[in-house]
Amino acid sequence: MPPSFRFEAVGVVRSPFKTPEDVPVERNSTSLGFDDVRGEIEVDPAFADGLKDIDGFSHLFVLFAFDRAAEAKLLEKPPFDDQVRGIFATRSPRRPNALGLTIVKLEGREGRVLRVSGLDMIDGTPVLDIKPYTDRDRKDALRTGWLAKYERR
């Protein structure tokens, strides 16, 4: 038996996308992506003290639970591709562990509510963690495999 780990939501996403079907996945193949999609990360009062100093960062990693994902798959055809890909080579929600990762831009903060842009999550998505995006997270000389032909640099 592999070890397992339990995590509790520390907050919730407020998004204009109300259902999985609302998310325009075709935006993944544009340079804009979801940059103009605004919403909020509302942190639970019990964890609000952990937000100290966060205002200084322009970008944040948001780790979340894909709580409305369909069953996990190891191979899947991405919606904007024509071939089946390994799930670890995609950002699909249908993963062995339904963990999501989105980098948002921090537009402002009112107490325990972070106003952000770059949202691709559904409204009500449980937030598991928030981390600062640092200079060392900006990687150079990328190769992006099957995605390269869909990405506009």
Add this chain to the structure above:
Amino acid sequence: MPPSFRFEAVGVVRSPFKTPEDVPVERNSTSLGFDDVRGEIEVDPAFADGLKDIDGFSHLFVLFAFDRAAEAKLLEKPPFDDQVRGIFATRSPRRPNALGLTIVKLEGREGRVLRVSGLDMIDGTPVLDIKPYTDRDRKDALRTGWLAKYERR
């Protein structure tokens, strides 16, 4: 009660750092960081099919469990800083949810073993997910708050 989520390890980290004390945290304030630290991500056989197409990517997000972290805190003084910071403004392991995130460079692959560099995890760390790093994860015009004075650009 906030919703909670259970995740199982899909693999394990093989690292030169055998204990938490082995990790040279002062490297976080250098431009090299952990770039020259090599190791492996060994994916469990049950999930190996999910690695299809991963070879095309130069960089990968590795999501993992900080399984040997001390108790969680909301405020902590980073080891190379002189002030207490909010935990969501740090990458400390002592988080409400002990979830870690490291971006590694994929140096090669032998079956279900990924040879990587850029490791800052401890040997035996349970891997929860692997995701491709894409062009859109490379953010511009960063502000990095309290970390800025420690980062060498």
